[in-house]
Amino acid sequence: MPNPTVDKDLCVSCGLCSQVCPEVFEEGPDGTGQVKADADLNAACIQDAVDQCPVGAISA
Numbered sequence: 001m002p003n004p005t006v007d008k009d010l011c012v013s014c015g016l017c018s019q020v021c022p023e024v025f026e027e028g029p030d031g032t033g034q035v036k037a038d039a040d041l042n043a044a045c046i047q048d049a050v051d052q053c054p055v056g057a058i059s060a
């Protein structure tokens with residue numbers, strides 16, 4: 001089971017991860033991407049978010 005994390009120091013708050021994979025990612029209060037408390041850690045879209053994040057801020 002992947003355990004995605006967002007490096008908030010790298011994140012540029014583009015919002016893409018929460019669009020590509022809303023089951024797992026959301027925009028946090030500071031605008032950066034974050035993993036949802038109820039994230040579906042089996043969601044196939046996690047890898048899409050990892051691949052598409054423009055700054056490589058997501059690890060899984």
Ligand code: SF4
Nearest residue numbers: 011012015017033053
């Ligand atoms: S896709 Fe990457 S840069 Fe964009 S909000 Fe998500 S973690 Fe941040």
